[in-house]
Amino acid sequence: MVWSDPEVETVAPGIHRVPVPLPNDGLRAVNVYMIEDGDGVTLVDSGWNGPEARAAIDRGLAVAGAELGDVHRMLITHMHYDHLGQADELRRAGAGEYWLGEEEKESFSILVTDPVESRRERLDQLEAHGAVELAEKGRASDGAVKEPLTWQPPGRWVADGEQAPLADGQLTAILTPGHTRGHLCFLHGDRKILFSGDHVLPHITPSIGFEPHTNPLALVDFLESQARVAALDVELVLPAHGEVFTDLVGRVDELTAHHDVRLDACRAALSEDGSSAFTAASRIGWTRRETPFEELNAFNQTLAVWETAAHLELLAVRGTVTRRVVDGTITFTRV
Ligand SMILES: [Zn+2]
Structure with a gap:
């Protein structure tokens, strides 16, 4: 059995992993966790919106x-x-309210007011990182989201350390910025179970800072957040993609080591007199197979430039590269 097969797996007493299919994504599925909670259930995450996803929730x-009316709340x-x-959508169909991290407020408000404007800002930044053609391509295409989403805001904007009550204890929100600014893991302290969202995944390296309200220091935040969860007393990790696993510290070490390698590669890709993130990205290999940059599609090239920029910004914070703006282009130089 593959983790993304549409089969509900009970991963701990009273906790069920529900793989909810994704329509067009290399990730195949997202895990929604259902926690039996007295006379109902509490959910962690909700899945993509669509009939197949809804069917998976019902299963x-x-x-x-x-039943849906028994959902006390959804922790996103x-x-x-x-x-x-x-x-x-689930809330309107009868489930309880959903909660979302308060540091997501700005990104959320962009999605429900002016997603096109947020794209424009991102494309301007992409251009500032030297990816002029990619930015132009982006401006010429319509993009996926044209209309503001008509979602009601969450029932609660959750702060770091806030607790969601459960029949057998509570889930504590652990603010883990990096993947997004307001990413939360949820810790069941009594049972030593961590719902890790996209912060710690078993096979994939989480993307960094891909969000409407962009965060230039996303990788700085991400690595600090890795150290933060590694210090927690956890025996079982329930990630949003992939199967559940036990060795949290081992996985954090792998992710940190991965970024150390990428940091070296990004730094080495800079010319003597300095380079943009785009130029550096075009000189290093991508994906696990070290695919050349020019073989990536425009979307993945864009992600590659963002990733490279995040790494170079971290190096600038550490002081091993300098960052200056030359003729409107952000340029990094080895110290
Ligand atoms: Zn994500």
Whole structure:
């Protein structure tokens, strides 16, 4: 069995992993967790919005012995569509309110007011990082989201350390910025279980700072957040993609080591007199197979430039590169 197969898996007593399919994504599915909670259930994440995803939720609820009206609340780890996308729809269909991290407020408000404007800002930044053609391509295309989303805001904007009550204890929100600004993990302290969202994934390296309200220091935040969860007393990790696992510290070490390698590669890709993130990105290999930059499609090239920029900004904070703006282009130079 593959983790993304549409089969509900009980991963701990009273906790069910429900793989909710994604329409067009290399990730295949997102895990929604259903926690039996007294006379109902509490959900972690909600899945993509659509009929197939809804069917998966209903299958999961049946295994948990519940119906949609029994959902006390939905704890959303972050604002990406595969996690948040179905929350308001489920609420309107009878589920309880959804909660989202308060540091996602700005990104959320962009989605429900002017997503086109947020794209414009991102494309301007892409251009500032030297990716002139990619930015032009982006401006010429319509983009996926044209209309503001009609979602109601969450029932609660959750702060770091806030607790969601459960019949057998509570879930504590752990602010873990990086993947997005307001990403939350949820810790069941008594049971030593961490719902890790997209912050710690078993096979994939989480993307950094891909969000409407952009964060130039996303990688700085991400690595600090990795150290933060590694210090928690956790015996079981329930990630949003992939199967559940136990060795949290081991996985954090791998992710940190991965970024150390990428940091070296980004720094080495800079010319003597300095380079943009775009130029550096075009000189290093991508994906696990070290695919050349020019073989990536425009979307993945854009992600590659963002990733490179995030790494170079971190190096600038550490002081091993300098950052200056030359003729409107952000340029990094080895110290
Ligand atoms: Zn995500």
